[in-house]
Amino acid sequence: MLEIKGLHAKVEGNEILKGLDLTINPGEVHAIMGPNGAGKSTLSAVLAGRDGYEVTAGEILFEGDNLLEMEVEDRARAGLMLAFQYPVEIPGVKNVYLLKAALNAQRAARGEAEIEAPAFMKLVREKLAQMKMDKSFLHRAVNEGFSGGEKKRNEILQMLVLEPKLAILDEIDSGLDIDALRVVADGVNSLRSEQRGVLMITHYQRLLDYIVPDVIHVLADGRIVKTGDKSLALELEARGYDWLLEADAS
């Protein structure tokens, strides 16, 4: 589904990713962990297509297509979607507008007709209930005045409505209390399926207690330095990252 090969990327002239390789198959949940400055956020930004990130070498294939040649909106329509670490407040744009515009954009890309208003409202109400969000959220501006937890729930709500093929979750656990973390994790777990991939980028092992990954990677200094199963998380919890960095350097 996603194949990253030898990816090098620069931000403001500094090389951050230095030959990153990663393959995600349908049905798999991957976690990328790593210390601050390892390049985790750069990876998610490059995948989503944010400006200011220059790919200098390597390639990214999404379902066989060259992701780096696709516009931001085309990546989302093709099914690659990023839940932001810092969701943007958009004053004046109601959540319901965003959800509807996004869903209809996807449907149009698949050659389907726009969703009828009643069917749309039914779908959205169902997903709101799942995320334990009040339906007044729909008529509030996107993320405006939301608490940290509400913003993260809103990101997952969008995933539930839009059903991407590959959901990339960037530090989705940051700023969440334990109750909100459970709701967010339940939402993500409900997305797990044979056809869908999930990539979690996180600093903390705690998230992985709630969303158990199939594969864990450690990202350090712009490359994947270790890949293992879920037991790797426990080892990291116990020993930190330093032993890996030292091992990698030697």
Add this chain to the structure above:
Amino acid sequence: MNAWADLFQQVNDEATPGWLKSRRIAAFARFEHLGIPTPRDEDWKYTDLKRLNKRQFSMAQTEATVSHTDQAELLDLNAWRIVLVNGVFSPDLSDLSDLPNQVTIEPLSQAITHDQELAGGLVGRLAAIDTDSLTALSHAMAQEGALIRVGSGVVLPRPIQLVYLSTEHESALASWPRIAVVAGPNSQMTIVEQLVGQHASGHYTQRVAELFLEGNAQLTHYLLQTPAEKDLWVGRVHVEQKRDSRYQAFHLNLGGALVRDDFVCELNARGATASLNGLLFGQGRQHLDMHSKVNHNAPNTYSDENYKGILNDRARGVFNGKVIVKRDSQQIEAHQNNANLLLSDQAEMDTKPELEIYADDVKCSHGTTTGQLDENAVFALRARGVDESVARGLLTLAFANQVLDQVTLDAVHDTVEARIAGALPERFNLKGLVLEDQEAQ
């Protein structure tokens, strides 16, 4: 100038002798002396009226036939209504039935025949011959308008709608409606003025409104401008406010070739509060100009002003907000904000807040910003699959909604929202999206 003299001659010949006629002559002499303002005049620095002199205007004498499509443009507000068609009162389109006690709503031509105070100079008390040259011209030319009186303690259950409708005509028509409103003590009312037209005949409407708010009166004033492409408008609103009165304006200027408004508020006694909210939405080569002047003439008076400008293509906007605090007007508050969004490199906004403060114990603030859309927000929407153009359209509408959200009159709100969403260039067209949401609620 000769063209104006010819036009005035017609008006004057038909006027009945008396004080009105003598005032007309004095007013026209004043106008002839001053002439049409030019950009050398500080108040008209950014707005050139030379096309007023270039265009040959005549005045409609009888009511034009109004087509169904023109009629459909009138907002349905369940309001008492005075409709002027090219400046001429239309009894058929107006509705002045079932007025409550102590309420007068009359076309000016009718009121002038019997209203003693009107004849005694109610019109012109605030916007006088010596206010400026165009107000002098208004005194010389005015034929029609409205007189509204709402008595002490009356709370009007329905809005009052004043419509300036331009219809198709083989030549450009001009009209000078005058509005006088007396809001009695403790009265409450909503007035909705609507400038509307769809035919590119290049008409000119110059409206002068004088609003008198007695103690604790509340007046909510909407001015919704959706004139035809080539039409010109110059408006002046002059408000006099007594103790604890509240004036709230929603000025929704959605285009026209040249649309200029002046709002002047006189806060004359403690507790008087003026709130001016507005939206300027310009496209093509439209020129939209908003000037305001708030005079804090007494202590403990309050004003706030919040204007948003959205300019596309080669449109040009002007915002000039002035606040003057007199020497003994202590403990007043005056806040002013003007934020502008430029959707095109060639659009231009000139914004100038002015504060003149002669008291020392005051709370005043002003701020202006002019910028483009928040690119982070554009990215966030695109990252959900929303087309870049739709994303920009949504964000533009969102910017307008910061003012529009306070508009509680649904018919006005929905008209403006749909108009902006639909009037954005085709690539921004969100009309379907917005309207469907309104249905879904």
